[in-house]
Amino acid sequence: MNPTLHAILVFLQTWWVELTSGVVIVAVVPLVAGYVVLVERKLMADMQARLGPMRVGPHGLLQPIADAVKLLIKEDIIPDEADRLIFWLAPVISMTAALTSMGAIAFGPSFQVARDINIGILFVLGVSSLGFLGIILGGWASNSHYSIMGALRSTAQLVSYETAGGLAIIAGLLLSGTLSISGIVAAQEKYHVWFIFLAPVAAFIYLVASIAETNRAPFDLPEAESELVAGYMTEYSGFRWALYFLGEYANMIVVGSIATTLFLGGWLRPFPNVHWLNWLDFLPALIIALIGVYSIYRAGKQPVMVQTGFMWAVALACFAVALIFAMPWFVGTLKFVIPGLNGAFWFLLKVSAYIYVFMWLRFTLPRYRFDQLMHLGWYILIPLAIVNVFAVGVAMLLESNGVNRWLALILTTLVTLVFAILLVRWHDRRTESASTASLAPDSYAG
Amino acid sequence: MLDSILFYFFGGVAVIGAALMVTRRNAIHSAVFLITTLLATAGIFLQLGAEFLFIAQIILYVGGIMVLFIFVIMLVRLDVALHHIRFRMKSLVVTIVIAVLGAEAGAIIYYARKLPGQGLFIQNMAPASNLTPNSEKLAQSLFTNYLLPFEIASVLLLVAMVGAVVMAKNKKRTEDS
Amino acid sequence: MMSPAHYLFLSLALFLIGCVGVVTRRNVIVVLMSIELILNAVNINLVLFSRIFGDAAGQVFALFIIADAAAEAAVGLGIIIAFFRNRETVLADEMDLLKW
C-alpha cells in the first residue's frame, strides 16, 4: 500500500472521533446560534405581548436562514479610514475563539474534541477569552469614536468580570480537584450532588460574570444601542457583522457549557445515583415524543394548509428523533450509545436553561451604567468571590477533619452571605455619600 | 510524522510572525503579529507536552499582557509618531552584528549535534509520559521545591501592579473628580 | 520525533529577531514587545529542557518568566503612559531628558 495513504488512514483511525466532533461543531454551531437568535426573538416577543418573526416559514422558523442569506449578500463596507487588515481580522478572531474553545467542551461522555487534555476547563476559559481581542481590535480598526468607546468599555468590563468569574470557577475546581472536564463531571457523580448546591455563591457569581463576559443585558454596555449605536460593531455590516454576532452567541453557548459542566452536573441526569429514579433515563425519548404529540394536536388548529403540513413534519421529525433515542433500549448491540445520547440530551437541556436565564434577564432589566458596572464588579463580586474561595477551602478542610460535609458547607456559605450583605450595605452607603457630594452646584450653563 | 508537521507549522508561523512583528510600522499590526507568534509558541509548548504552560501562555501572555499592549497603543495614538520611522545606518550595523552572533550560536548547536557525545543537544528526549499529568507535576514542583520563588514572584507582581497604577495615574483627573 | 536541535534553532531564530527589534525600532512599545519575544524564545528552551530531562523544573521557570514578563509589561507600559502624557511621544530617541 502507498505509505502516504497508509499514514493518512492510520491518522484517521486514531483521530476520527475528534475530527468528526470538530466538523460537527464548526458546521452545527453557526446554525444553532442562528436558531438561538430566533428563540430569543420569539421569547422576547412572547414576553412583550407580540408575535415576533412570523413571515419566513411557519412561525418564522426559517428566519435564521433568511437572515443569513441577507447578511451574505449585503454590501461589505469597509470605512475609508479603517485599518483594513485589522478590520478584516477582528471578527474572524472573535468567531474562531468561540468555536475553538468549544473543542474542549464535553457535550456528552464521549463527544469531545480535545478529550485527553487535562486542562480542559482552563482551555475553554482561556481560548474563549481571546474573543475579546477581536472586539478590541475591531473597535480600534473601525476608526470611529463609538467603536473605540465600545471597545474600551468592553475591555475594561471583560478584564474585571473575568477576574470574578475565574475566582468563582476556582471554587468549583477546589471541590472537583481536577481541571479536566470529564474529571469535573465525574467528581460531581462521586459527590452525588451538583456543585451548585455545594457552592451556590460561586454559581451565582459565575452567572453574573458570564452575562457580563458575553456582553449581554444588563451588562451590554460595549454595544449599548441606545448609547453607542452598536459599540465596537458600529462600522461593521454584512458578513463581518454576522461573524461577530455568531461569535457572541457561540460564546453564550460556551459559558453556558462551562456553567453546566462545573455547577449543573454536566451530562449527568438529575439524581444520577438514586437508583429508583433510573426511569429518568427514558425521559429524553419521552419528552421528544411528547413534543411530537403536541405538534399533532396543534396541527389541527393551524389556519393554513401549509402550516398544518409543517406541524405534521415537525411531529414526524420529533418521532424520528425519539425513536433514535429509544432504539438502543430495544436493540442490544446499540446499548453502548445510551449514555452518550442521554448525556448530550441532558447537557443541552441544561445549557438551554442557562441561556434562557440570560434572555429572561435581558428582557426584564434596564442597563447598568459604566461606573455602576465597574463598582459591581470590583467592589462586590471580586471581594465576594475571593471570600468564597476561602470559604470553600475552609469547608473542605473541615470536611477532611471529620465535620459533616453539609454542615461545613452551610456554615461557610452563611458566612459568605453575611459578608455579601455587609459588602452591599457598605457599598450603598459609599455611593450615596459619593453621589450627594458630586451634586455640588456649578455655574449656569450657556 | 504528525509531530514534525506540527513543529514546522508552528515554528514557521512563529518565525514569520516574529519577523513581521519587527518590521511592521503600525504598532497595532506589530502587536497582532506578536500574538500570532505567541500562539504558535503555545502550540510548540503543547507539542512538547507542557499543557499547563500552553494554556498559561494563552491566558497570561495573549489574554493579559498583549491586551495591555494593545490597550496602551490605542490610548497613545501612534499614527503621529509613525511617520518618521526609517531604517538607520546604525541599526543596520547592529543588525549585522546580531546576525553574525546568531550564526555563530547556530553553528555551535549544529556541530554539537553532529559530533556524537560532545554535547547536551544530542541527548534524546525523555519519554513524554514523564511529565503527565502535567498540571499536577508542575504544581507539585511549584509548591514544594520552588515555593519561595513562587511567593517572590507574587510579591513581584504585586509591586509591579502598584507601580503601574502609580505611574499611569493621571494626577490632573484625580484632583477634579 | 523532532530532535532537540530543531527547537533550539527555532528559539534562536526568535531570540535574534527579538534582538533586532530591540535595537532597530524607535517605538518604545514595539521595543517592549520585542523583549517579550526574547523572553518567549527563552521559554521555548526551558520547556524543551524540561522535556529532555523529564523534570517539571524547566516549566516552573518558564512560568516564572511569564510572571516576570507580565510585571515588566505592566511597569513598562505604565512608564510609557506617564511619559506620553508629559511629552506626547513614545519614540525612544526623543526620550532624551534625564528629568522632566
Added chain:
Amino acid sequence: MQDDALQDNSTLLGADELILNMGPQHPSTHGVLRVKLKLDGERVRGTECVIGYLHRGVEKIAENRTYQQVAPYVDRMDYVAAISNGLGYCEAVEKLLNVEAPPRARVIRTILTELQRIASHLVWLGTHALDIGALTPLFYCMREREEILKIFEKYCGARLTTHAFRIGGLQYEAYDGFEKEVERFCLDFERRIQEYVDLLTGNSIWIGRTRNVGVLNAADCIALGASGPILRAAGVKWDLRKAQPYAAYDQYKFEIPVGTNGDTYDRYMVRIEEMRQSRLICLQAIEKIPEGAIMGKVGKVIKPPAGEVYHSIEAPKGILGYYIVSDASTQPYRVRIRPPSFINLQALDKMVRGHLVADVVAIIGTLDIVLGEVDR
C-alpha cells in the same frame, strides 16, 4: 471637507477633549437632534445641541394660511400629542375672536386632551425605558397607547395628527359608545400602570440609572424657563390646568404631583402620577358630559378683529403657548409658538455636565422632547 467635529485631533489620553457626535442619526436622540459632546473619557464636559434638521417653518406657513387652515399644521409640531397642540391653537383663536366653545365641546376636548396626555406620556415612558436599556416597557406602553389611538380614530378618523378640534368647538359629535370606551380604557389602565411600576419603580438598576441623574432644581428650572413635569419634579407646583384653568379643567378634581429632587427619577414618578391623574379626570368627565351644541357661534370665514392674544395651555411636555397677532384679515399676521420641548431642551447642557455618556441618553429621554416641536 468633513465636519470639523469629526476631525478633532483628540486622543483618549492627555488633556484634549474627545468630541463625540451624537445624532442626528442616533438611536436615542429621539428624532434628529444632534448633540456634540465634549468628553473627557466618558465624562461629559460640555454639550452643544444642533437643531433644525426637522424645521418646516410652521410659524411662517401660518402667515399665509387662513385661521382654519393653520390648525392642521400645528398638529405636526408635537406629533406625539397632536390634540394638545390643536387645543391650544383653537383656544387662542377663540380668545382672539372673543367666543367660547360650548360646554359640551369643552368637556369632550378635555377628555380627548387628557387621553392624549396619557398617550404622550406612554410614548415617553416606553422610549425612556428603552434608552436606559429596558426593552419590554416600550411594547406595553405601545399596547395601551394603541387603545387611545383607536378612540381617536373612531372619533375623528385620524390617529396621529388628528386635527380633532375646530375653532369655536368641535366638528364631530362624540360617537356612540364614546363614554363607554373611554371608561373601559380608564378602568383598565390603573392595572396597566401598575405593570410599569412593577417593572421599573423598585428596580435597583433603574433607580441607580435615574436617581441623582440630570438634577435640575427649582431655581434652575425657572431661570431656564423649563416647564411641565420637569418643573414639577423640582418641587414647583405649577400647572396651568390649575393656575389658569382652560377647557373644562375647573370642573374636575385632580392633584398636581410634584417631586422633590428634580432628578430623572422624580420626573419619572411625576409623569407616572400624572397619567393616573389624567385617568381620574377622564373618569370624572365622562360621568356627565353636558348636552347641547358642539360648535360655538363662529362664521364660516374667520376674521378676528385686529389685535393680539397670548394663550397657553399645559401640554404633556410643558407650557405650550400661542401668540397670535391679527391684522383683521382672514390670515394671521404673525403666529409665534412657545414650544415646551424647545425651551426644555435648553436645560440639557446644564443637566448633563459632569455625567457619563450613558446618562446623556437618559437625560435626553427624561426631557421628553419631540424634534418636530423643537424645530417646528
